[in-house]
Amino acid sequence: MDNVFSNMTQAIMKVLNDNFKDEEEMQPKSLLYRIYGLRQKLNYVPMNYKARYNRMKIEMEKSELDKTLLHHQIGNM
Helix, strand or coil: CHHHHHHHHHHHHHHHHHHCCCHHHCCHHHHHHHHHHHHHHHHHHHHHHHHHHHHHHHHHHHHHHHHHHHHHHHHCC
């Protein structure tokens, strides 16, 4: 799980670095749009990891179900 948070932190830092290089030179309206875009990207990161987690959880549950069914079929032979 630490690796997930490390990757998430790196992704957030990359977004911050990419979006706030020249903020002193930006017009207020441009800065506002950049902040809005940044917030959208930052909202995406946790959702992306949660979706990956849920996919892995479903695959693990399917695998356990398949194992259970296989053992049950072998037992009925």
